[in-house]
Amino acid sequence: MLPFAKTSEIAPGKCKSAIVEGTRIAVFHTAEGFFAIEDRCTHAEVRLSDGWVEGNCVACPWHGAQFDLRSGEALSGPAILPTRAFGLQVVDDLILVDPSPVA
Template sequence: MAEFVKVASTGEIAPGQCRLVTVNGADIALFNVDGNFFALSNACTHDEGPLAEGEIAGHEVTCPWHGAKFDIRTGEVLGPPAYDAVVRYDVRVTGGDIEVAV
């Protein structure tokens, strides 16, 4: 069963920004979209590009290596060259703490 682990504080990630966090050896891209927080595996499913370094537009992140696009909320693919979704992690905010289930 997954447990929630504190990875950041809400004030550390501005809206429209992302931060790379590592939890139990997993690299996770933590996004703030209009004050809502989402977490995806940092590795693009096309060629393992770093999604935390990608361009964010609304609920979409574009991999900086080859342009694959993913829905930040679900991890689903929105554009090639990737065809598989990235892993999505559950996120909760407790007080000012952002916690990710791993």
């Protein structure tokens, strides 16, 4: 697990994007907590951190495909393939991310 951000840096409904060991990862803050996914829509390589959050989903800013922030699963087209989800842990006020994809 690698340090990603302080919890206070990501307000509810917002996200932060950063490159961790060569992969651009976005951490989103929802009512259920913090979730980490690859910051890349699988339809056309757009950053999902520029999209909008509804519940535990993010919608791509380009064509609106929705991804589940907990699993990376593509919930609606035009994206078909999931984006990668990553392990995340909150320790005190620090968000830690495991850059290895969740199996």
